[in-house]
Amino acid sequence: MLVVMGVFDVVKRELIDKGILIEKERELKLMSSALLSRGHALMEGVPGVAKTYTSKALAKLLGLSFKRVQMTPDLLPSDIIGYYVFDQRSGGFVLRKGPIFANILLVDEINRASPRTQSALLEAMQERQVTIEGEVYRLEEPFMVIATQNPIEMEGVFPLPEAQLDRFLIKVVTGYTTTKGLIEIMKRADEIEEAIESLKPIVTREEVLEEFKRVRSVKVDDSIYSYIASIVEETRRRPAVRLGASPRAAIALVKMAKAWAYTSGRDYVIPDDVKAVAIPVLMHRIIVKPELELQGVTAEKVVEEVLSRVPVPKP
């Protein structure tokens, strides 16, 4: 068992145990795991379920540079990436970096931006670099995009293309709290707001980078690889599925299982880790047949069914 105080332990202690974020432990663990896997997270939920608060609190606590972009239909790619402006004093063009030059970029309501602007994020998310006026700029590690979207609104939104969805390591669906949690939030609303604003960095950037290495060294038995392969292949065989999980999804599942095992205090992956992250990793990568979607079949249900069918490694 590991005794190292990891990112998630710190986040949990500061945000969950102190009651700053109520009933958001699972979401925070998933997002911490995504960060440690060097992945990006998409948070989906109806308005008012603390999507932005969760992302902001996580970024503040980790002592990483944090920027936020509110997506609108008229937002241009240069508004995110940056652009060159003429500097009269130097008599030449100087680069004005966009908000993408941050460790954690919170893209609020990503589906409100035009497809052109959404695609501007593609290169940054996949290659961890941006190209401005033909010049390539590397983004500083760690780099994580936390995007939020509201699944209810249908007007004035541009659903994310499959290629972009695939670039998100996980999709975290966050919902309403329990009645007890809601009462707690109502009682402490002002206090929570102040607490989030006054959060101080506890984990340094170097410590986060060190954790990357530890997560990478988490052991994965061959039988776990076979288990993941069986799950991914089974998603393609389900009759309700139009497009199953890709090899990139399998890689993402391994990465997330390792990070989940690490945040759970282990340096080896067990089948439970795979099961715990399978839905957030696979649900946005699976396309259900439209006729069955109308009947209520969802990608989440498909993954659940797959997990209940694929045998875990034996012996």
Add this chain to the structure above:
Amino acid sequence: MRRRAILVLIGALTITVCLSVAVAISESDRHTPGFPQTTGNLQSLFQLPINVSDIEKAILELSKKGVLSQGEAEKLKNFSNMSFKDAVARIENPELRNSLLNLANKSTLSPEDIEAFMNYLNSLKASELLSPADELLALRALEALASAIQSPYTSEILSKMVSALKELEIAKSSNLVLTFKGPQQSSSEKPLPIFQSVPLPSLQLPSAPQLRFSLPRIPLNTLIAIASCCSIALALLFSRKLLGTFFKRLKTRFIGKIPTPEIGDKFLEAYWRSIYIVSAISGVKKADAETHREFLARASERLSSRVAEVFRDITFAYEEYRYGFRAEAGQRILEGFRRLTNYAKASS
């Protein structure tokens, strides 16, 4: 879930028994009430084997009963052997006589001619210008004419004679009795004796249909088979708990002799043997898609806290040994297995 299954089975059993009883009762009588069982009687109506001799016998009977007067009986004497000319000669109505003679002058006797003559007879009857004897004589003359030219309408004319006699009987009789008889007619509703020799049409009059619960025919054997199956299923469901306890005790008694899975690693074998023991004690079987921790959580609900604690140690040690590649965890599996075996033996 189990309670629902029992309720469904009890319901099915009750319905089946009710159906069996209903089918057994209504097995003999399944036709719609109010309608005849067969159509044989309807056919006999159109195939009456009446001849002139029968009519003559009926006339004699009516004469004896006083329905026909002495004079009328005299005029109708020797009715069966009467020729066309004799019959026409005995008719009192001259107009009717002429009509018949005109009809005789025709070479053929068409249905229209017969219908026209019948209508003519009816009009005379309605205006009370036709005596019963004249009517019968006219019909006899017409029948003789039809027979002479081998017309197919003879039977219709004979039927008309029967109708005329019946009308006569009804008109003269103060106590009217239906002479139409059915297969289920009571003995009190006997036909008049004068028509005993004449095979009268018999038709069961349809009664008002009664509404009755009607079900499709289900063989009694099938219903008995369904009832038996339901009873067996119920018995199995109720006895499952008892049998489960019995088999659990039986299994734990043979814990020392459980089959060893051939894995080639004594630590892993110890873990899988632990699963067998825990399954026997808790009655929870590990599913293939179930992880070790999921099984631990499910089985622990049915285990005593001490056994659950031991199995928890074994499971965690197994994970460390199997996936964490820590050889030292193997000894913990073996140790836990020994403790688990002792607990299991003590509990059995």
